[in-house]
Amino acid sequence: xxxxRNSLTRRIGSFFSDQGFTSANTPILTGNDAEGAGEAFRIAxxxxxxxxxxxxxxxxxxxxxxxxxxxxxFFSRPAYLTVSHQLHLEALATALSRVYTLSPCFRAEPSxxxxxxxxxxxxxxxxxxxxxxxxxxxVREVCKFVEAMIRGVAxxxxxxxSVDPDVASLWKKADDPDGGKLASLQTSFAQPDxxxxxxxxxxxxxxxAAVENxxxxxxxxxxxxxxxxxxHEKWLAETLVKGPVFVTDYPKDLKPFYMRVxxxxxxxxxxxxxxxxxxxxxxxxxxxxxxxxxxxxxMKKAGLVPPEGEDVGEEANxxxxxxxxxxxxxxxxxxxxxxFERLVAWVGGVENVRECVPMPRWAGRLLL
Amino acid sequence: xxxxRNSLTRRIGSFFSDQGFTSANTPILTGNDAEGAGEAFRIAxxxxxxxxxxxxxxxxxxxxxxxxxxxxxFFSRPAYLTVSHQLHLEALATALSRVYTLSPCFRAEPSxxxxxxxxxxxxxxxxxxxxxxxxxxxVREVCKFVEAMIRGVAxxxxxxxSVDPDVASLWKKADDPDGGKLASLQTSFAQPDxxxxxxxxxxxxxxxAAVENxxxxxxxxxxxxxxxxxxHEKWLAETLVKGPVFVTDYPKDLKPFYMRVxxxxxxxxxxxxxxxxxxxxxxxxxxxxxxxxxxxxxMKKAGLVPPEGEDVGEEANxxxxxxxxxxxxxxxxxxxxxxFERLVAWVGGVENVRECVPMPRWAGRLLL
Numbered sequence: 001x002x003x004x005r006n007s008l009t010r011r012i013g014s015f016f017s018d019q020g021f022t023s024a025n026t027p028i029l030t031g032n033d034a035e036g037a038g039e040a041f042r043i044a045x046x047x048x049x050x051x052x053x054x055x056x057x058x059x060x061x062x063x064x065x066x067x068x069x070x071x072x073x074f075f076s077r078p079a080y081l082t083v084s085h086q087l088h089l090e091a092l093a094t095a096l097s098r099v100y101t102l103s104p105c106f107r108a109e110p111s112x113x114x115x116x117x118x119x120x121x122x123x124x125x126x127x128x129x130x131x132x133x134x135x136x137x138x139v140r141e142v143c144k145f146v147e148a149m150i151r152g153v154a155x156x157x158x159x160x161x162s163v164d165p166d167v168a169s170l171w172k173k174a175d176d177p178d179g180g181k182l183a184s185l186q187t188s189f190a191q192p193d194x195x196x197x198x199x200x201x202x203x204x205x206x207x208x209a210a211v212e213n214x215x216x217x218x219x220x221x222x223x224x225x226x227x228x229x230x231x232h233e234k235w236l237a238e239t240l241v242k243g244p245v246f247v248t249d250y251p252k253d254l255k256p257f258y259m260r261v262x263x264x265x266x267x268x269x270x271x272x273x274x275x276x277x278x279x280x281x282x283x284x285x286x287x288x289x290x291x292x293x294x295x296x297x298x299m300k301k302a303g304l305v306p307p308e309g310e311d312v313g314e315e316a317n318x319x320x321x322x323x324x325x326x327x328x329x330x331x332x333x334x335x336x337x338x339x340f341e342r343l344v345a346w347v348g349g350v351e352n353v354r355e356c357v358p359m360p361r362w363a364g365r366l367l368l
Numbered sequence: 369x370x371x372x373r374n375s376l377t378r379r380i381g382s383f384f385s386d387q388g389f390t391s392a393n394t395p396i397l398t399g400n401d402a403e404g405a406g407e408a409f410r411i412a413x414x415x416x417x418x419x420x421x422x423x424x425x426x427x428x429x430x431x432x433x434x435x436x437x438x439x440x441x442f443f444s445r446p447a448y449l450t451v452s453h454q455l456h457l458e459a460l461a462t463a464l465s466r467v468y469t470l471s472p473c474f475r476a477e478p479s480x481x482x483x484x485x486x487x488x489x490x491x492x493x494x495x496x497x498x499x500x501x502x503x504x505x506x507v508r509e510v511c512k513f514v515e516a517m518i519r520g521v522a523x524x525x526x527x528x529x530s531v532d533p534d535v536a537s538l539w540k541k542a543d544d545p546d547g548g549k550l551a552s553l554q555t556s557f558a559q560p561d562x563x564x565x566x567x568x569x570x571x572x573x574x575x576x577a578a579v580e581n582x583x584x585x586x587x588x589x590x591x592x593x594x595x596x597x598x599x600h601e602k603w604l605a606e607t608l609v610k611g612p613v614f615v616t617d618y619p620k621d622l623k624p625f626y627m628r629v630x631x632x633x634x635x636x637x638x639x640x641x642x643x644x645x646x647x648x649x650x651x652x653x654x655x656x657x658x659x660x661x662x663x664x665x666x667m668k669k670a671g672l673v674p675p676e677g678e679d680v681g682e683e684a685n686x687x688x689x690x691x692x693x694x695x696x697x698x699x700x701x702x703x704x705x706x707x708f709e710r711l712v713a714w715v716g717g718v719e720n721v722r723e724c725v726p727m728p729r730w731a732g733r734l735l736l
Contacts, residue, residue: 002392003390003464005392005393009391010381010391022374023374023377024373024726025472026727028449028487029474029487030734030736031734031736041442043410043411043412043449044410044411044413045412074476074732075486075729076732076734081411088726088727088736095370096370104396106396108414118442119396121393357393358456359394359456359459361443364442365444366397366445366447367399367689368459368689
């Protein structure tokens with residue numbers, strides 16, 4: 001598993017370098033609770049007697065009345081562990097056009113599933129579009145890039161007839177008696193055509209039709225406007241498509257504020273999730289909202305914009321810089337994020353992401 | 369600067385891969401306050417009403433009386449941001465022989481110098497020795513490996529006559545009117561001989577002689593058993609050696625518990641610091657103590673071993689696993705750590721490490 005991680009890391013580096021991307025080290029410590037979902041770990045304020053707390057207080061440039069209370073913060077304001085490098089990566093993309101990072105992310109998610117870790121590595125990339133964007137075609141371009149990346153990075157490691165020895169030894173241990181999962185993986189990479197793509201609306205229609213025809217029975221209701229549950233994703237990839245499938249153009253209300261609102265249908269955004277058999281969601285990405293007025297509306301709706309005309313200070317206005325990126329010379333761009341442990345799990349036939357990283361951390365669990 | 373980081377990262381990957389090293393993703397969140405220096409950032413306990421806090425509490429496997437109070441910890445015990453990946457890397461080295469990582473580290477250092485950041489990237493490597501170790505020669509072997517690595521990674525980027533364009537543009541901005549620093553850097557890499565090596569004891573003797581001869585005047589006293597100050601390091605590299613210099617075999621009391629005690633002189637340990645002109649300490653490393661009794665004594669002295677015969681629980685005994693690595697099949701090994709921003713500063717002629725990473729964080733400072 002360690003050697004597979006190493007191969008994938010090296011191959012990711014080569015792929016992005018060949019495509020003209022620069023690798024970037026975006027910060028782990030941030031003032032933003034990124035997606036605003038309350039999943040960020042907070043850095044503990046310091047005991048006032050700690051030497052670092054004293055130094056931090058004296059170096060703080062903020063002479064506001066609030067500084068009396070915040071002196072115990074090392075950074076003179078609350079700090080969090082990043083849940084995603086996306087926003088910072090977008091800032092660097094304005095300078096470098098094409099950037100990616102493979103970095104640790106942290107989420108205080110209570111879920112104890114085989115797909116979640118409190119500390120995990122994420123591959124994230126952002127790049128400016130140079131080709132024309134119109135008629136909702138652009139999100140397909142992003143899907144194509146992601147597919148080319150995954151095929152380039154992982155394809156040769158699982159190629160039928162020449163499986164990489166490290167991958168082969170993992171599959172020997174995998175709970176896959178008839179070799180069906182490995183074969184399905186190999187088929188995914190051997191397909192000469194592009195992987196299937198369907199919109200969220202089409203996916204919902206397919207799921208509803210299957211329920212009506214009594215072809216399948218789901219625990220959760222399928223309804224336009226509701227999120228797809230794991231059981232739905234599984235059915236789409238494993239039963240309907242029998243391979244990886246990009247589901248695009250989800251309802252705006254289900255997705256974060258930074259995704260581009262579709263011009264043809266403002267109820268949806270130009271985004272995708274890549275669903276793969278036996279794992280579920282592997283990648284999520286979108287075209288980013290570059291129109292500052294539309295972004296401002298979305299941020300307002302998400303509660304990230306302070307009330308008009310009020311000076312709330314830097315801390316309460318932690319997303320202003322993100323909005324400003326569009327004001328002062330942005331460019332149409334897109335990006336995606338892929339949980340690295342999920343890729344390892346899929347390629348190595350490992351059931352649980354906890355086995356895909358040395359010394360895993362999840363709720364209640366922190367060894368060594 | 370971003371492109372220089374990218375080149376160095378890529379070249380580090382190639383160098384270690386060629387040398388048979390596996391890259392590893394060691395954890396950021398840890399139960400250890402690693403070097404025990406009180407510099408670790410602590411993760412804030414969670415509000416008990418937070419859903420993740422409740423889930424963490426119910427999943428906690430510890431039925432001890434203390435669990436009532438610790439329910440607010442997401443990991444059911446206090447968690448810190450790692451200050452170094454070394455201990456975890458050593459554990460992986462027992463499985464993989466040669467491992468390295470280029471990962472973020474965190475130190476709540478109050479110092480506001482041009483050489484320190486609260487969040488920085490560190491290159492760390494650990495490998496088992498296969499050659500014979502005797503007579504204190506082994507730390508020289510480690511120095512030679514480190515030098516070969518730095519020459520391989522950075523040498524071609526600054527080679528006289530063919531300076532890499534990204535490096536050249538940084539040097540154009542550098543405060544180096546006569547080009548002396550760049551020339552000194554190029555000389556360091558062009559030397560056909562190995563870089564100078566001297567023991568701490570020899571270095572102290574040279575420093576003391578220089579003071580006696582009134583060749584130099586230091587603010588801090590030079591005395592065997594005391595640490596070398598920045599002014600002393602500067603004089604050794606810039607005035608005495610006029611190039612990079614490895615200073616080895618420091619007094620045991622100045623260094624952390626895991627360094628190997630020298631057989632010939634138990635007051636010293638088999639370690640080194642690499643000092644380079646215009647920057648100071650670039651790399652620190654050592655042979656690791658593999659003799660479990662000697663290690664136990666050093667850990668006891670550092671206050672990392674709980675009182676004999678007392679069952680203090682997992683939390684108070686956070687280093688036991690490290691000691692156990694030696695008990696249950698360890699191997700003689702060595703390693704080093706290099707601040708990545710310092711390498712960028714040296715190679716790019718950048719004065720302040722804060723300019724060597726996008727969105728830097730230091731005491732009192734956390735933007736975006």
